[in-house]
Amino acid sequence: MSAASASLWRQRLFGSPATGVVTLLLAAGIAWLAIPIIRWALIDASWSGTTRADCAAGGACWVFVKARFGQFMYGLYPQDQRWRADLAGILFALATAAIVFAPPRLRLKAAIAALVVLPALGIWLLAGGFGLRPVETREWGGLMLTLFISVYASLIAIPLGILLALGRQSQLKVVRLVSVLFIEFWRGVPIIAVIFLASLLLPLILPGGVGIDRLARAVIGLGLVIAAYMAEAVRGGLQALPPGQREAATALGLTYWKATGLIILPQALRISLPAMTNEFIALVKNTTLVLVVSILDLLGIAQASLADPAWVGMNMEAYVFSGSIYWLICFALSRWSRHLEMLGRRQHR
Template sequence: MTASLRVWRERLFAGPVSSVVTALIVAAIVAIGWPLLRWAVLDATFSGATRNDCTGGGACWVFVRARFGQFMYGLYPIDQRWRIDLFAVIALVWVALLFVRSLPYRAWVGLGALVILPPLGVWLLGGGFGLQPVETRQWGGLTLTIFLAVYAGLIAVPLGILLALGRQSRLPAVRLISIIFIEFWRGVPIIAVIFLASLLLPLIMPAGADVDRLARAVIGLAFVISAYMAEAVRGGLQALPTGQHEAAKALGLSYWKSTGFIVLPQALRISLPAMTNEFIALFKNTTLVLVVSILDLLGIAQASLADPNWVGMNMEAYAFTGLVYWLICFALSRWSKSLETAGGAPRGH
């Protein structure tokens, strides 16, 4: 018996009670997993074009195949979807380069990604400057879900860092403003923020002034998540040993230099798991934009169920969207774990 099998045996069958609990868990997994496996795979229908092709008693994945384009792109014009694909390839390749440790000027490559990719994505998706304009009401599906999460995160992370530093500031005014901002946005439900930003904000804006409803949703999400990001970063700042601050002072570094080069990098490594959790929460909370008729992945799934040709496909629609959300969230958590392990995150004493 190998060492790993011996460890698992000791964990799962350490005694009579542990053995009974293990047996009950295995029985529950079999009782639930086998019917699910039959429905999702063994008895499912994968090929076809219409509901009439689904003759088995399992899942009708033909529905997902028929609606796959809408699940991914929403109502984005079919002849313009290449723009989304192009940006996805550029972004993935650029981000993949950051994982090459031997890459020269890797920090500059990362800075270039932060400076170039966001406006490039807005241009490719929205059009203009030589590209056919596509209104944001035509955006949808997984594309819109990722757009909301990424662009809200790009605002929330730096804002959260500034708020965390502000809450630790010795300046009473800065500290008070940071505390009020954080506590206010933490106390407001995200769904209320999205609703107010999308429906009531235009009523109080000056005549003729208008902000795209998608932009309003992004800003609303960013403000709420930035408050939680601030608390995550503050936890990292408080976990740092006091010796780090004292060493920076001994070197004669100014506040901004000691914070930027010594304190903040270590605090962010400590805060990375908590920050990743907040980003995962942000990704899942993007589904709330459905209340203002912005059709993200879940919204497109629900809208697809209204098609009379596919009535009754609720299980397939929600199973597919749930699987997509789970895969992305799981990938984010594993990525965070790998960064934490590779970075050797320091621990507070």
Template sequence: MQREMIEARKPPVLSVGFIGWCREKLFATPTNSLVTVAILYGLFSLIPSFIQWAFVDATWAGASSSECSSEGACWAFISSRLDQFIYGFYPQELSWRVDLFFIQLAAVLAWLMIPVLPGKKYSLAYGLIVMPVTSWIILAGGLLGLEPVDTHDWGGLMVTLVLAMYGMLASLPIGVLLALGRRSEMPVVKTFCTVYIELWRGVPLITVLFMASVMLPLFVPEEIVFDKLVRAMIGIVMFQSAYMAEVVRGGLQAIPKGQQEASDSLGMGYWQSMCLVVLPQAIRLVIPGIVNTFIALFKDTSLVLVIGLFDLLSIVQAGLNDPAWLGTSTEGYLFVGFVFWIFCFGMSRYSQSLENNRQEH
């Protein structure tokens, strides 16, 4: 009689491990195999030549495109103008102030985004209220003995980040107010907010920027002169706050009515129940949507090029017109694309990780 358990037989060597994985994931059917082979062929013919062009044959430093090798990428265009791409025309001896702005922004973001750090409430308050003020003082100067720097001299990555930061900080609260207004029981408030939201969501940002740049000066008395950068900011905020409002409204709709009724029965007023009960839940629910709107806003800052501001894209574009750097457009666009991609991809990964965290709980 057999008393011992018969040892389980090993699966056939062709169905486990790397070979099994390949058979299942790459060569499951004839069509699948064909697709795999075609893609592999494509990758092997493209990637080595790209690496050859971008790294092996590339020229990393130089003063004009004539110093670059004709086979490889001309990264000298980026390296020789990196300062301009980051600081624009900001006076060189004052560029530490821009660095300070970058550091403050990075510090506040890290404080907000890294879950283990304490005091989220303070970081939020600092980011929403204090940071806009200190950033403007640091960059524009004119106060605390800082030498004033005109916004005409701002440019490059710094303008992109300034526009994105103020755009995000202003569009979030305005969007929340609009979302509350659209769900309000007062017909006038509701109509006003609905019309505002649908109007801005129905037109392209470029026309809003044109409007902000051409029509805004007509709307105010001639004595008031708006800075070009501020006009662009107003346009971006008007536009993105409408999108933000729709995202927040989605969150508000997902909160059961019982929450509002419970806080009413506790004797809370409208603003108390909204700020203490409904909004914290609603906003936590739509953080991914808010981050997506932030990503769209970040990418949209590049549109200020059409009204003549020098953000990262337009300063590189202007650099490409320099006769000394003819034929380096691919390198320039790859650089700008990479910088934008890092920021946007980082944001989208962060929102995905938040979403995954929430699903685990």
């Protein structure tokens, strides 16, 4: 450390007596909290082995996570079929990368192509049929299911949310009223109740004999709620546009849908993108609620693994591992959203 930066740090941490006291108190608190955690998670932890007997007392038993890694990722998905989930994940990642990094001219086409092909392809890969071995949704689980629910619920939520936001701004009174009622209703009720509601009511209101998959019910329920929140995120972008934009488009003779698609949405969505990303983060966090209808996503698998008699008392290991994965996903997304916001602010100037 150079002399200049050393003096800077001394100024920062011990600039005045009061500052020094606060620094010492905080440092003591951090040490009191962090030292046992680091000892438990790293120093005293057991890393190698296959059974509970390989774990030393007092430290974390990461052997447990290693032994159950497959379950944490895929749930009870048949082991020899897990490549299908991997392939679906890779395809979605590639498509996202293609949309983000494509030249702006091709971006819309790439997005539409991905939206038409991928959802069906993904379901085919995961569920099977048509030449692939069928795998029931009961066997899906883990991180794979968390990502599946997040992606498919947002496939419902984003288009519906955009329509609702447009409806809320509409000149037509009935359209506006319907949109407002829809948005405020779903935003006013707890998501856990919506998941219960979807799993109980959807089979009831469909014609007798039409079965609907348990997982599909949860995805539809989540999609409808998140659509209401997405609508509010999009509304922010729509309201940020000067009214002259639509007026100019109308004056040029564009119809409502042409003006919306070519002039309004491209600009409004760019402004809304950070807010929409934040809603997506909320969606990823809320997928955990499917636990209440016994669908086992990443957190559900961690919770279920506590009941394994071969691995008694692994609560902390299961929570720390699953919690870190959620944190990494959400933190990365929130950083990206902040980056988008900065980018937008710079372009506006």
